[in-house]
Amino acid sequence: MSKALSHAKIVPRRSTERGHADHGWLNSYHTFSFAGYYDPKFQNFGSLRVLNEDRVAGGSGFPTHPHRDAEIFSYILNGELTHRDSMIKKGSEGTQGDDFFRMKRNDVQFTTGGRGIAHSEQNESDEEVHFLQIWALPWSRGLTPRYHTKTFSEEAKRSAFLPILSPLKAGPGASEAEEKAAEPTLENTIPIHADFVMGAGIIGVDKRFKWTVGADAVKKTTGRNVYIHVPMTKNGNAKIRLDGREDAVIGEGDGAFVSNVNAGDVLSFESIGEAEAEVVVLDSD
Template sequence: MSKTLSHAKITPHRSGTRGHSDHGWLNTYHSFSFADWYNPNFTHFGALRVLNEDRVKSNSGFPTHPHRDFEIFSYILSGELTHRDSMLQKGAEGGQSDKFYRMHRGDVQFTTGGTGIAHSEFNEHHKDTVHFLQIWAIPWKRGLTPRYHTRHFDEEAKRKQFVPILSPLKGGPDATAEQEKTAEPTIAETIPIHADFVMAAGIIAPKEKFEWIVGAKATESNKRKVYVHLPMTKGGKAKVRLDGRDDVLNEGDGAFIDDVRAGDKLSVESVGEVEAEVVLLDTA
């Protein structure tokens, strides 16, 4: 297969070079410096600041904690994760809402930390572990109004092509109060993010290949970076190859793709024995 991105620099970030911490209730891997783990080589990549692959055991989780000035999102791989706003008492939930949301596979919850927000994320299931990615991006400005968005993304759609999940808020850094309130994303059917940033996910069958158009025709900056992550979902049997190059990414691996421009085409080929769930983070 011809390399269409010969000008791009692709650097694998192997699973074993991630930070890792097992707290018993939480088994977590950090692709970027986080908590007690610091590596000067892995501090951020464009606006991408945190990518943690977390497994939280049943009846445990993150108690109420504050966030400020980050765009934070959870991508659920398996199990269930319950979000509770700090203002909501347990037992007073009612239906699914911004203050209470029980997430399952395919759900993405997004938080604008802005001027400050506090919530808890707990696995309230009686026996199953929840496996999810927690990802943080640096917003284009500080002091934003805090808010939540939750959305489900269809499994079968992800088996056909990369499905955009997040895209920049219409109006950009200079969005009006009305645009903030309307919260319309640049790409329809996605969650709006306060950053020049697109997230997408795909589930690629063995020997199949998906193509990603860098920037997704939705971003401001022409100069881009793409981070690819292959979550640990298939017991090590999923593998992918980027741009037809020799390096193969195994589960838990990521890759930094530098020196790409909006409109470039990135091919992702599934070369393992089972389908590969791939997450793309496209940033300025």
């Protein structure tokens, strides 16, 4: 199978090379420098700043803590994670909403840290929760803090890459009203304050998916940075091949830096393992 994107540079990031910390209650792998893990070669990729694959034991979690000037989102793979705003007390949450959400598989919780917020993320169940924690650098500082929560269809993710996040349609110059309206560039996605698109797919064995760089949603059309990640969900049995390249085969926990690509380029994904592969695409400026 020949390379479809001969101009693209694809560099795998192996799972075993990631930063790793096991605190007992938290088992975390870091693709980029984070907390106690520092590597000057892995600081960010475009506006993608953090990609942690976390497992949190039942009855544990992250107590109330602050964030600012980062776009932060959690993609739940398995188990349950409860997000609470610092102003909401346990037992008085009311209905599910942007401030409080008991997240399960296929849910995404998104936070604009902006001028500063505080929240907690706790596993209030008895079972382990497995999720991706991802941060992107926003296009401006001092934004109004905001939460979004949304559930994405597993069935849709099995047929093609499903867009999860896309840029706020109003762009960096958004008015207060446009910020409040929070309209994303792509329908049925969560708006992010960055020239950034996230997609997710579940590729069946021997099946192929395609990702169109930029997803017709971005301003920067040349020299985009696309990071691919395969979460550890199938006991090591999932594997994909990118762009038909034998040197771009990645398994669970692995990722790949795809650079020197432009909006409209089509990147192919082929599932070549013994189990379906869940794949996350992080497409940034």
